[in-house]
Amino acid sequence: MSNLEASYKLILIELRKIAEFENMYFKPIKPKLSDIELISLMILAEFKSIDSEHQLLRDINGFEIASRIERSVYNRRKRKLFPFMEEIRMKMVEKFNEFETFFVVDSMPLEVCKISRSSRSKICKETDYAISNKGFCASQNLHFYGYKLHAVCSINSVFSSVDLSPASVHDIHYLQDIKMQLSDCVILADKGYLSSTIS
Template sequence: MNDFRTNYDKILEVLQKVTEKENFLTQIRTPKLKDIELIAMNLTAEYLSIDSECQLFRIIPDCLKTKIERSVYNRRKRKLFASIEFIRKEFSLKFTEFENYFIVDSMPLEVAKLSRSSRSKICKESFYSAPNKGYCASQKMHYYGYKIHAVCSVEGVFKSFDISKASVHDIHYLKDVKNQFNECVILGDKGYLSADYQLDLFESKQIKLEVPMRKNQMNFKIQDYIFRKKRKRIETLFSQLCDQFMIRRNYAKSFAGFKTRILSKITAVTIIQYINKFI
């Protein structure tokens, strides 16, 4: 309990430096637990690898437990998705404001086993956001769920991310990259190999896409060692999300809850990186 309270107070202090607002949602009655405090409690739970809300409400101190019920906490957390994303971008900007080199990659997020996919109702409230079947080439497995696409700096700080269906190819995320970046170098793996996309990114936004060539390509040339070494940074970041933040473990039943969980884990990583570097 003391460990939770100490980390909660530290994260809340850091959040209050980013925004002066305490409540982001418009409510008739002023809640006992402010929105900024709820976000701090959520990020503290993610940092301490508390992945279950039931477990969270067992260990939080009484000063927080008496201010909010578990069901209200869950609903308000989902409604604060946009506010959490705003906070994540503010912290990310402090790292990546003058960065010119970024890394792009994707990672599978399984929500149910393939044998249960036909009868699973997880995140199926609408066709647009429903999961589907896909294939992960790096892990050589078929799975049912989503795919997270992310861009991070060479220091390992998430700049941008998105969630798509599992069947969406990695290269389609470059359309989002085109709208969010300009005049920079982006390192990718062979999944982003496309001469048309490379030319379009460079001509429209002066984005140079560095991708290793396949061995059977004409004029094959090995990619520079420095690029191959730096590109592994995003793999380390994904491993941290899987091991410490347990991003592949899913308890959400709706897509709103699922995307809020993913965002909370990525925001927690960014805030901890900020605390370690600047405080």
């Protein structure tokens, strides 16, 4: 058994402890590969930094599961399983961070295009809640057009929350949001999160 296959089996064993069901949503024809097995395969790809489905399917050639999935089916089911993966991720985070008392919060700019092109940009303009805008990153002294990526991480490097906001949202407003998620803990942050009204 290869290291890759051993890693896959270990991930599958741990996921079966967390997940309530083998299959997460109704399918008229029972698939050869259960949803929990497919999620294990997706986690394996992330763990091994395999970002190509072609490469992943080449690497698992010879596994017991190799004949039970093809690339187009893998992609389609992967998209449908996203909300269920998020539930599993949250259960894993709760398990890993159960006794954690220190968390780090920070944000970074995600530039969609240069500010000079922002008026012509059509990226994510279809829906109101996803519209990007102009913001400022003090640590890089940078005006940018796009979004901000906010993350909360434990001292042991387990991300408990990752969110996107328009670039103009100040870090303090995100801090108000995570106050609802975290309690009885110390949150470490840079001076961009300092506020006399939030303690």
